[in-house]
């Protein structure tokens with residue numbers, strides 16, 4: 001008969017946001033520890049629209065570490081998962097759950113196995129930084145389960161070893177990843193600049209661009225850039241340090257014009273060093289370029305910039321509008337230029353915070369067809385509609401950092417078996 005005392009399962013569930021860099025991380029000085037060649041700054045996205053939920057469980061009945069991602073079992077044998085698990089286990093402490101009558105001593109953790117179930121509420125490995133939210137959530141939830149007594153900054157240095165950009169998902173608002181100087185990476189951590197309430201007027205629209213081409217992963221892309229680009233050193237040593245100082249100031253002062261100038265310039269320079277890589281890496285496509293032209297033209301016609309754009313290692317555009325009024329005007333422009341295919345359901349074409357659609361009075365596809373051309377392009381209207389080039393739009397805003405979910409019904413593992421629900 002099974003030993004009753006072996007039956008307990010202890011679980012923790014957490015939710016962690018994703019983030020988008022406005023000053024990009026591109027290039028490592030240490031591949032294993034994931035240490036960057038420059039500082040970077042990001043904005044955390046509202047977890048209501050883009051987040052990872054992870055449940056971690058421990059039980060003496062588990063005989064190996066196991067993980068399920070979006071319902072499918074995946075291997076934890078990769079170096080990045082192993083590094084995170086090892087670093088968290090090394091910091092585990094005594095845990096007691098009086099209700100369950102469970103006591104785990106610090107020294108027991110090295111012999112106990114964990115189960116992990118994680119779910120991304122947005123597409124995985126589609127250029128929407130699932131690895132950032134995913135590794136941040138893994139580290140954060142394991143740290144809570146194992147009673148690790150370290151602040152989010154120290155945890156960020158562990159998440160960084162899962163994926164560099166993940167370290168910035170340990171905080172909400174605007175976050176800086178300080179590259180650090182130490183060889184062991186102990187000072188390469190994320191620091192919060194301002195929380196999500198500091199600049200809560202900003203509205204973010206992500207245009208998920210249809211793309212069939214296989215992209216170069218960030219990991220291999222940045223390795224090739226560091227090995228072959230002559231420009232990357234100039235960027236990391238001369239350009240980014242100055243931009244980091246200017247960007248921090250722009251964020252503190254909510255100076256949208258400077259913020260936009262720096263964000264767009266840094267995205268464009270990141271893609272320029274990708275082009276300067278041998279062989280060249282093309283992350284943006286024609287649709288991305290059309291979005292840039294549309295925003296640039298509009299910003300110029302306004303006299304002062306109203307929308308910033310930034311693109312990661314893929315064709316998707318992340319557009320940051322000064323406020324809700326300009327976000328509504330932006331969405332009108334985007335829908336004018338990129339109407340959905342006739343078979344697309346409008347409800348799935350604009351997702352996230354759908355209230356912007358109400359602001360612009362769009363209820364069905366006919367309303368999109370009736371949108372007037374933006375004044376700044378009046379003369380060239382027929383040539384500027386690109387039906388079906390965008391898969392969908394996500395409307396969101398700056399958001400908060402990781403949280404624990406205490407409602408057990410939201411756990412992804414079964415409380416008795418520790419297996420996926």
Ligand SMILES: Nc1ncnc2c1ncn2[C@@H]1O[C@H](COP(=O)(O)OP(=O)(O)OP(=O)(O)O)[C@@H](O)[C@H]1O
Nearest residue numbers: 052118124125126127128129130131132134135313
């Ligand atoms: N919820 C998660 N928990 C743990 N690991 C995850 C999670 N989601 C994604 N990952 C890891 O991240 C990998 C995907 O990372 P990848 O860099 O290819 O895509 P992405 O982060 O979605 O896009 P990009 O980096 O281009 O923005 C997955 O194969 C998996 O290893």
Ligand SMILES: C[C@@](O)(CCOP(=O)(O)OP(=O)(O)O)CC(=O)O
Nearest residue numbers: 021024025163164165218219312313
């Ligand atoms: C273009 C970027 O999104 C690159 C992100 O790279 P990753 O963090 O995905 O790379 P690894 O550290 O190898 O996992 C810019 C950024 O997020 O700063």
